[in-house]
Amino acid sequence: MTRTITLQEKAVRKTLHDSFEPHIDMSDLEGQHREEQLKSARTSRALAALSAAANAGITITEACRAVVDESGDEGIDAFAISRIKREVYLIQAKTGNGSPSPTEVQKFLAGIELFLNCDWESLGPKMRRWQEDFEEMLSDEFKVIAIFTSLGDTPPNQTARRKVERFVQKTNHNGEILDFRFENLRDNFKHRTAGNPDTEIKATLRVEQWLSLGNYQSEIVAIVNGDQLAQLAIEYGDRLFDKNIRTTLGTSSTNEIIFNSIKNTPKEFWYFNNGITIVAASIASDKVQPQPGTEKFEITNISVVNGAQTVGALAQAKNNGMPLDEVFVTVRVVSTKHRESDFEQKVTRFTNTQNRIGGQEFVALDPRHQIWKEALLVEGIEYLYKSGSNSDEKTSNSLSFRLDDATRALACLTGVEEAALVKRNIGAFYNDLEKGPYKKIFCDERTAEEIGNAIRFWFTFSSIYSDLSKKRTNTHHTIARNANFFCCSMLMRIYQDTGHTFNDFSSDPSTWISENTDLIDRLIEHCIDYFDNTESVGQPAAFFKRNDVRDLRREIISRER
DSSP: OOOOOOHHHHHHHHHIIIIIGGGOOOTTTTTTSOHHHHHHHHHHHHHHHHHHHHHHTOOHHHHHHTBOOSTTOTTOOEEEEETTTTEEEEEEEEOSSSOOOHHHHHHHHHHHHHHHTTOGGGSOHHHHTTHHHHHHHHTTTOEEEEEEEESOOSOOOHHHHHHHHHHHHHHGGGSOOEEEEEEOHHHHHHGGGTTOTTSOOOEEEEEEEEEOSSOTTTEEEEEEEHHHHHHHHHHHGGGGBOGGGGGGTTOHHHHHHHHHHHHHOGGGHHHHOOOEEEEESEEEOSSSSOOSSSEEEEEESOEEEEOHHHHHHHHHHHHTTOOOTTOEEEEEEEEOTTSOTTHHHHHHHHHTTSSOOOTTGGGGGOHHHHHHHHHHHHTTEEEEOSTTOOOOTTSOOSEEEEHHHHHHHHHHHHOHHHHHHHHHOGGGGGSOTTSHHHHHHSOTTOOHHHHHHHHHHHHHHHHHHHHHHTTSOHHHHHHHHHTHHHHHHHHHHHHHHTTOOSSOTTSOHHHHHHHTHHHHHHHHHHHHHHHHHHSTTSOHHHHTTOSOOHHHHHHHHHHHO
């Protein structure tokens, strides 16, 4: 008996057929299946791409490239990345009209677990191509959103829901890194226009004040309420941003600084923020001659080319329920109309390379770093603490390191809590140079000898540790990889407990580390054993970013004694 297809389902299937299926790669299945099977697989992949486009705010072409459905995909049909939301999407798609079965859900959950454990050998080749990108995101505070999307209108049964609830609870034991969603026919009906390249990004900007160098249709500089910008980011996602700067949207330290400014000092935000630059196809007004003061402008084909971090932080604040009525931003809108074809590209490049100053740059104002630099240079060690500084090729320095290297090494030297913080967010050390973690690791008592030895320790340790961790497989490799800062901090403590000091520069810790490779290997095994026995329900990436790792520290000290 032929089932009746609702008008909503017809509309969704038409969108899949017309807009998505022509871009779906089917080369891995061609010649192996009948046309009817190929047609079904193509539609299923198109549905996964539709969900990717809608949730991540990417184009149809990008979404279709994100399809990883293949033999051995372990239930993951597509992935997508939203850097503005700091989310990674794993998608399973079913085009049937029934509810997701417990078996289908369980297979998807198993694939998600393989992904979270970085068990790439068990995933398909298409997923493995993105291994490096995924591992970077999992260690950089990205949240994983798992989506089971279908064309059914019946919710999953209680058994399927319980499986999901138990899995999410287990995964988030050490910190919230996973969310799970079911999408049905109604959701996909709403998704139909997602990623449509013919859909222009348009907005009506209500400005409080504005001015122009000449003609408002060419450019305006305006003060805009932050809520409008947040809504644009939420509605359009990464499509709102120029492709050339999408890879810069993951700077968590900058996001945190801006977000905290919105949260703590909303009225002062305009004074503290540099504003954003938008390139648009046109700027229009419903008035022949708009007047100074409050006004509305119609902006078409919007592309944020500078200030992506600001827009992202505003969207994050709005998603968290923060009021933005007192937050204002300076917005510069420039029209490409009647300009050279490469004008937008030039604006993007120059606005992202000029006057870029963040918390790390202000470290250069701390005079102690210059003192440490000069002292270390006598020993042939070059400390490049200023952003943009390069090694002097005319000198024969035996070692060169940067501010981030010093921050990581000194955080591990200070303690396991600081080691967890530097793994979680190194930018937190540069947020406030007068107090907090920065003053703890770059304290007044810190000597150049300690910095130099900590760097030599960190570099030698990291090289040996990397080789040792690669000997582990699957989950144990994931544990070892995430325990690197913790193990370095523990090894530094053992080094000092056995009578060594970081204040004697003539005593190079590198030799001691090389002679104690077995000790490093034991530290890795201690972490693996502890995690397997005590924290097996959680994820290593979340566990080793926690400040509360003292129990593990005490157990290792007890074992080594």
